Amino acid sequence: xxxxxxxxxxxxxxxxxxxxxxxxxxxxxxxxxxxxxxxxxxxxxxxxxxxxxxxxxxxxxxxxxxxxxxxxxxxxxxxxxxxxxxxxxxxxxxxxxxxxxxxxxxxxxxxxxxxxxxxxxxxxxxxxxxxxxxxxxxxxxxxxxxxxxxxxxxxxxxxxxxxxxxxxxxxxxxxxxxxxxxxxxxxx
Amino acid sequence: xxxxxxxxxxxxxxxxxxxxxxxxxxxxxxxxxxxxxxxxxxxxxxxxxxxxxxxxxxxxxxxxxxxxxxxxxxxxxxxxxxxxxxxxxxxxxxxxxxxxxxxxxxxxxxxxxxxxxxxxxxxxxxxxxxxxxxxxxxxxxxxxxxxxxxxxxxxxxxxxxxxxxxxxxxxxxxxxxxxxxxxxxxxxxxxxxxxxxxxxxxxxxxxxxxxxxxxxxxxxxxxxxxxxxxxxxxxxxxxxxxxxxxxxxxxxxxxxxxxxxxxxxxxxxxxxxxxxxxxxxxxxxxxxxxxxxxxxx
Numbered sequence: 001x002x003x004x005x006x007x008x009x010x011x012x013x014x015x016x017x018x019x020x021x022x023x024x025x026x027x028x029x030x031x032x033x034x035x036x037x038x039x040x041x042x043x044x045x046x047x048x049x050x051x052x053x054x055x056x057x058x059x060x061x062x063x064x065x066x067x068x069x070x071x072x073x074x075x076x077x078x079x080x081x082x083x084x085x086x087x088x089x090x091x092x093x094x095x096x097x098x099x100x101x102x103x104x105x106x107x108x109x110x111x112x113x114x115x116x117x118x119x120x121x122x123x124x125x126x127x128x129x130x131x132x133x134x135x136x137x138x139x140x141x142x143x144x145x146x147x148x149x150x151x152x153x154x155x156x157x158x159x160x161x162x163x164x165x166x167x168x169x170x171x172x173x174x175x176x177x178x179x180x181x182x183x184x185x186x187x188x
Numbered sequence: 189x190x191x192x193x194x195x196x197x198x199x200x201x202x203x204x205x206x207x208x209x210x211x212x213x214x215x216x217x218x219x220x221x222x223x224x225x226x227x228x229x230x231x232x233x234x235x236x237x238x239x240x241x242x243x244x245x246x247x248x249x250x251x252x253x254x255x256x257x258x259x260x261x262x263x264x265x266x267x268x269x270x271x272x273x274x275x276x277x278x279x280x281x282x283x284x285x286x287x288x289x290x291x292x293x294x295x296x297x298x299x300x301x302x303x304x305x306x307x308x309x310x311x312x313x314x315x316x317x318x319x320x321x322x323x324x325x326x327x328x329x330x331x332x333x334x335x336x337x338x339x340x341x342x343x344x345x346x347x348x349x350x351x352x353x354x355x356x357x358x359x360x361x362x363x364x365x366x367x368x369x370x371x372x373x374x375x376x377x378x379x380x381x382x383x384x385x386x387x388x389x390x391x392x393x394x395x396x397x398x399x400x401x402x403x404x405x406x407x408x409x410x411x412x413x414x415x416x417x418x419x420x421x422x423x424x425x426x427x428x429x430x431x432x433x434x435x436x437x438x439x440x441x442x443x444x445x446x447x448x449x450x451x452x453x454x455x456x457x458x459x460x461x462x463x464x465x466x467x468x469x470x471x472x473x474x475x476x477x478x479x480x481x482x483x484x485x
Binding site for chain 2: 024031052060076
């Protein structure tokens with residue numbers, strides 16, 4: 001990703017919009033008995049699209065905003081989402097998965113990792129709630145729900161950041177062909 | 189170049205993690221009036237209008253999704269309640285059956301103790317089949333010759349006489365009911381002391397009986413109780429012990445002459461709803477006792 005002021009502004013707007021949307025609407029709608037949690041999905045999508053460093057910075061900022069808006073312990077969500085953004089970016093950098101469903105797997109893994117990390121951190125910070133099956137069920141249902149939402153969230157993030165993303169070779173090929181260029185077959 | 193990129197990446201990650209941990213530690217370390225808390229409160233104040241506006245703007249969308257969620261929940265709840273209703277319906281049915289059987293058992297118990305039927309060695313049986321024919325009113329019970337039942341043994345329910353054993357196999361027996369066309373029993377209206385005979389009104393389909401061969405039919409009144417007459421002559425022994433309720437006089441139809449009267453009797457036992465009955469396996473027990481007493485004298 002090309003880091004420009006406009007790109008940073010677009011990322012900040014995306015984060016702000018997503019956080020407000022999450023806090024004011026999505027968190028209040030429960031499906032399968034749990035509300036969807038878009039924060040790991042957004043951060044993972046951004047990390048997956050832009051790379052590990054922008055992903056980690058976006059995750060940190062998003063987490064900080066989240067903790068501030070919810071009056072939670074500052075630093076907890078930042079720490080978790082920093083890891084999520086960095087991890088998703090590293091997946092792209094190391095593997096560069098070309099499969100169309102790769103964002104789904106990344107989103108599911110990010111949600112599961114974030115839920116686990118938050119749970120562990122809360123216990124480390126001294127929350128004295130018993131670890132019941134109810135918690136495990138909630139985490140599982142959130143992962144399932146987020147897996148279903150991963151692809152549309154990724155598509156929206158990609159659309160928002162498209163001007164600042166490096167040209168995708170597949171997209172380039174497709175554009176060349178559809179805008180009147182010769183197809184590889186006709187060239188041959 | 190690559191090393192530089194890697195170093196920069198790691199440095200950024202380390203910096204962000206360190207910042208997070210620093211924030212976390214500082215937030216935990218300070219009181220609720222501390223600097224970070226104050227910043228958080230200030231940010232909250234600043235964000236509140238945005239959140240409030242967004243909350244209002246997104247309410248229709250939220251309600252729409254909520255409606256979907258509520259619909260799904262309502263469907264789940266409907267299915268759960270339907271299952272619960274079916275289960276309760278089954279329980280109610282079982283309880284009603286049990287209640288009815290209990291009432292019948294209580295009636296039989298009362299008949300045994302106060303009606304003195306215990307001396308006839310009653311065998312309790314369950315009716316599991318009923319003839320659908322209008323003309324042949326029978327019921328099949330789950331006790332047979334291996335339980336001591338024999339043909340012509342009287343069958344009673346908690347309310348009164350039901351019929352007699354028509355045929356018997358090892359483990360089952362067919363009972364001829366009171367309203368079967370072949371049924372007949374010597375009866376008595378104990379209040380008037382008038383003997384007679386009970387026969388069915390064939391084909392009436394209502395379980396109605398006829399009390400005829402009554403010497404002085406004019407003395408019989410509606411509502412009079414009719415019971416079995418029992419054996420009055422040793423030469424003509426009855427298979428039915430005496431004083432088992434048969435029914436009550438429902439109506440008296442008068443013909444052309446004073447003697448031309450037809451007395452209709454409603455059976456005491458509910459012949460359409462028989463569940464538990466008793467077969468009196470030694471119906472002549474009282475006669476044998478009487479004979480024994482006469483012999484000793």
